[in-house]
Amino acid sequence: QEQLVESGGGLVQPGGSLRLSCAASESMFSISFMGWYRQAPGKQREWVASIIHGITTSYAASVKGRFTISRDNAKRTLYLQMNSLKPEDTGVYYCRNSGGSYGQGTQVTVSS
Secondary structure (H helix, E strand, C coil): CCCEEEECCEEECCCCCEEEEEEECHHHCCCCEEEEEEECCCCCCEEEEEEECCCEEEECCCCCCCEEEEEECCCCEEEEEECCCCHHHCEEEEEEECCCCECCCEEEEECC
């Protein structure tokens, strides 16, 4: 079954950390591009971070220096380490592959 399954979200206080995971089926784990996106309440989905050919990483300005994207090819899993979380990081986080497929998302809430 072709799928992307995100996990690791939750409620965290400002300044805290979370690590998101995205487990992919073999056909869904792209070599060329994998990325994380998020959608805050009432806003459009936005790009957060991506990894190209498993090597080159890029980040949105709002998360650069706080978030780290990585992948484990043997486990077909994409990760997003999120540190120094802020309330404005709240939203549903999705992983996406080069074919434009998204998972179901995982909720991240940053609140005291």
